[in-house]
Amino acid sequence: MPQAGLKTIISLSFVLAIGFLLVILSCALWKAYYPLLVVATYVLAPVPNWICGHCANPDDFVESSGAAVLDLGRFCTGFLVVMGVALPVLLCHSGLISTPAMIMSIIGGLLIYGTIISFAMFFQEDQDF
Amino acid sequence: MSLPEERLWRFRKPEWLNSIWVRNAGVYTAGGLFSLAFYTLLDSAVWSKSSRNGSTIHVGFVDWLPFIFSALGMLVISNIEKSRLSSESFSYTGYSSSVAWKARVILFLGFASLAGGMAGGVTVFVLKYVVPGVQWPALGMGVENLVSNFLVGLSTVVLWAAVRILSGGITPFDL
Numbered sequence: 001m002p003q004a005g006l007k008t009i010i011s012l013s014f015v016l017a018i019g020f021l022l023v024i025l026s027c028a029l030w031k032a033y034y035p036l037l038v039v040a041t042y043v044l045a046p047v048p049n050w051i052c053g054h055c056a057n058p059d060d061f062v063e064s065s066g067a068a069v070l071d072l073g074r075f076c077t078g079f080l081v082v083m084g085v086a087l088p089v090l091l092c093h094s095g096l097i098s099t100p101a102m103i104m105s106i107i108g109g110l111l112i113y114g115t116i117i118s119f120a121m122f123f124q125e126d127q128d129f
Numbered sequence: 130m131s132l133p134e135e136r137l138w139r140f141r142k143p144e145w146l147n148s149i150w151v152r153n154a155g156v157y158t159a160g161g162l163f164s165l166a167f168y169t170l171l172d173s174a175v176w177s178k179s180s181r182n183g184s185t186i187h188v189g190f191v192d193w194l195p196f197i198f199s200a201l202g203m204l205v206i207s208n209i210e211k212s213r214l215s216s217e218s219f220s221y222t223g224y225s226s227s228v229a230w231k232a233r234v235i236l237f238l239g240f241a242s243l244a245g246g247m248a249g250g251v252t253v254f255v256l257k258y259v260v261p262g263v264q265w266p267a268l269g270m271g272v273e274n275l276v277s278n279f280l281v282g283l284s285t286v287v288l289w290a291a292v293r294i295l296s297g298g299i300t301p302f303d304l
Contacts, residue, residue: 071156071292074153074156074157074160075156075157075159075160075163075288076160077157077160078156078157078158078159078160078161078163078164079160079161079163079164079167080164081157081161081164082160082161082162082164082165082168083164083168086164086165086168086169086172087168089168089172090168090171090172090175091175093172093175093176094172094175094176094179094181095179095180095181096175096179
C-alpha cells in the first residue's frame, strides 16, 4: 500500500467534489432532480459491508455462520453498486431524464463511489482479518 | 480432498480459483446480477407508465409474479447449508440422514420455485405479448421480463459456485 499522505486527501477531495458537481449539474441543467438518488445509493453502498463486518465474528470461520453474514453484506453492496448505474439508465429509458444527464450522473456517481472506496483502502485501520 | 483417485475430470481446477478473492468477487457479482434483474423489471414497469409507451399494454401484477417466484426460489436455495446435502459427509448423532433429507426437500422446493418463475416469465411473454401480436417498442416489456428472470437464475448459479469455492473444497461443478 502506498504511503497515504496529504496529497492523497487533497486529490480525493477534488475527485469527490467533481463527482458531486457532475451529479448536481445533471439534475439542475434539466430541472429533473431524480439523479440525486444516485448519490444516496453510492453513499449507502459500503454500509451493508460495514455493518455485517461488525456483526460477524472472524474467529468462527469454520462453522461458516460468520462467513454467511459477510456474504450477505457483500451481496447487498453489489446490489447497491449496480443500482447506482442501473437507476440513471432506467430513468433515461423512460424519458424522465435526458441522455446527457444520464451519462453525467453515472460518471459522477462512479467518481463518488471510487472516492469512498479508495479512501477506505488508504486509511483503514489494521482490523481486517 | 484432492486425492488423485478421487478426481473425476481430466483437467485440474486452477489454483487461482481457490482463493478468497475469487470467492468475494463471485458474491459481489451475484448481488450485481440480482440488482440488474430487479432494475430490468422495474424499467419495464416505469416505461409502461411513461409517455413513451404509446400502446395499451401495461405492466401489472401478473408481470411481477414470475420475478417474485424466482427471487423466492433464490432466497431458499442460497439459504440452505450446502454441507448438509450429502448425508455421508457429516455424521451427527444419528440425525444426519434426516437432516440431509430435509435439506434436499427444501432445496427441491427452491429450485422448483426458480424454474417455475422462469417458466412463468415465458408464459407471460407468450400469452401477453406474442399471441396478441404486440409490436416492438411495447414488446420490449415482455423481453425485459424474460431477461430479468434469466438474470435471477444466473445470479443464483454464480452465488452457489462462489460460496462453494472455499467452504467445501469441492469443485463447483459437482453440487
